[in-house]
Amino acid sequence: MHSPLRLVAAALAISVAAACSKPAASKTPPDGPPKLRYALSGPLIPAKMTMVTAWDFPQNPLTDKSLDQSKLSKEIQLGYRLFTNTPAEASRFVPGGMSCNNCHLNGGQRERAMPLVAISGVFPEYNRRAGRLISLNDRIVDCFLRSENATGMLQSDANGTAIVAAADTLPTPTSREVLALAAYLNWISRGNEIGKSPKWRGQNTIPQPSLVPVDTLDAGKGEAIYAERCASCHGPDGQGVYVGDKKPGPLWGPNSWNDGAGAARVYTLAGIIRYTMPYLDPGNMTDQDALNLAAFITSKPRPAFPFKDKDYLVDPLPPDAVYYPKRIAVAQ
Numbered sequence: 001m002h003s004p005l006r007l008v009a010a011a012l013a014i015s016v017a018a019a020c021s022k023p024a025a026s027k028t029p030p031d032g033p034p035k036l037r038y039a040l041s042g043p044l045i046p047a048k049m050t051m052v053t054a055w056d057f058p059q060n061p062l063t064d065k066s067l068d069q070s071k072l073s074k075e076i077q078l079g080y081r082l083f084t085n086t087p088a089e090a091s092r093f094v095p096g097g098m099s100c101n102n103c104h105l106n107g108g109q110r111e112r113a114m115p116l117v118a119i120s121g122v123f124p125e126y127n128r129r130a131g132r133l134i135s136l137n138d139r140i141v142d143c144f145l146r147s148e149n150a151t152g153m154l155q156s157d158a159n160g161t162a163i164v165a166a167a168d169t170l171p172t173p174t175s176r177e178v179l180a181l182a183a184y185l186n187w188i189s190r191g192n193e194i195g196k197s198p199k200w201r202g203q204n205t206i207p208q209p210s211l212v213p214v215d216t217l218d219a220g221k222g223e224a225i226y227a228e229r230c231a232s233c234h235g236p237d238g239q240g241v242y243v244g245d246k247k248p249g250p251l252w253g254p255n256s257w258n259d260g261a262g263a264a265r266v267y268t269l270a271g272i273i274r275y276t277m278p279y280l281d282p283g284n285m286t287d288q289d290a291l292n293l294a295a296f297i298t299s300k301p302r303p304a305f306p307f308k309d310k311d312y313l314v315d316p317l318p319p320d321a322v323y324y325p326k327r328i329a330v331a332q
């Protein structure tokens with residue numbers, strides 16, 4: 001059904017389309033939203049679209065005429081550039097190869113790809129990993145520290161304990177990059193109700209009945225599916241290959257997200273894969289295949305997040321947080 005040859009041929013066809021659509025998007029006249037050849041799902045790129053739309057941004061601050069020369073407008077534009085080209089624009093916090101956009105596709109404006117439109121207003125919100133309320137800026141810092149592996153910038157002492165070498169080694173809620181990203185995320189959330197989750201939030205989850213225990217998943221099956229349906233774009237080594245002018249981020253290894261990231265949790269990663277990939281045919285995989293693929297990808301090495309012992313101290317460790325040491329429940 002999915003012969004590697006057909007995938008490669010399809011990927012090549014797409015690469016031409018993707019290569020053509022980027023300049024078109026940046027040449028969009030500055031007098032309104034970009035012209036799209038399909039209907040959006042609310043404000044979002046529909047989940048069924050393929051890689052042809054990878055460079056589409058329904059709300060693009062570089063071409064939106066409501067933005068002007070003000071400092072705020074420039075921050076919003078910087079935030080967008082940071083989001084879509086993170087390793088280049090935030091190099092001091094990003095030792096690896098991940099862009100925010102690799103996981104939150106289309107600038108955080110794609111359905112079922114962890115969209116961030118209208119997300120600003122839900123913060124502050126209780127976060128189980130932190131065990132406290134977190135702000136939008138805290139959440140961005142977390143994606144920097146973990147998904148972008150900013151802690152990979154830390155040095156270790158003789159005992160292997162991470163040490164903060166300089167005051168600006170790690171991102172904080174008031175780092176320049178974090179503020180600009182927040183400005184972009186606020187901009188794509190404008191006009192939305194405060195304190196209410198949009199209906200497209202939380203749609204990247206595998207339904208409860210399909211969630212089998214992680215130790216019953218089959219990473220070997222996942223590996224076989226990977227070779228057949230993923231390796232054409234992600235490479236046999238998981239590091240990603242250019243498809244047109246798009247390159248996915250590394251799925252494992254030293255340049256990938258670290259083991260304290262949400263995407264290092266098996267069910268969370270399966271939820272990303274299930275509705276966004278393979279990029280030429282998204283949404284047509286079974287829950288079981290997505291879970292086995294996630295088991296395979298999380299069986300691989302990735303950078304260590306040095307502060308895992310500070311996570312989940314109030315709420316229990318989730319069962320799919322496979323890189324965390326098991327914790328013995330202490331009787332109260």
Ligand code: HEC
Pocket residue numbers: 083086098099100101102103104114115116119139140143144147148181185201202204257261262263268
């Ligand atoms: C490796 C994949 C990955 C990368 C890269 C990544 N994120 Fe995330 N992000 C996630 C996951 C997983 C979640 C949690 C989603 C959930 O709980 O449903 C998340 C959640 C978020 C949220 C909260 C969304 C919500 O609905 O609560 C924000 C905001 C966010 N990310 C911003 C960013 C920014 C900004 C960057 C770049 C600096 C980034 N992310 C990079 C995977 C990633």
Ligand code: HEC
Pocket residue numbers: 011014051054101102103105106226229230231232233234243246247248249250251272273277278279280293
């Ligand atoms: C036709 C090419 C293509 C195929 C096939 C494909 N992907 Fe992707 N994938 C991409 C691209 C491109 C991105 C980055 C999207 C972006 O930045 O806009 C991506 C992103 C991802 C991400 C987000 C994190 C990252 O490293 O970028 C995961 C996880 C992922 N793919 C897993 C898979 C899995 C598992 C399969 C097989 C079922 C698969 N992909 C098949 C092209 C592909």
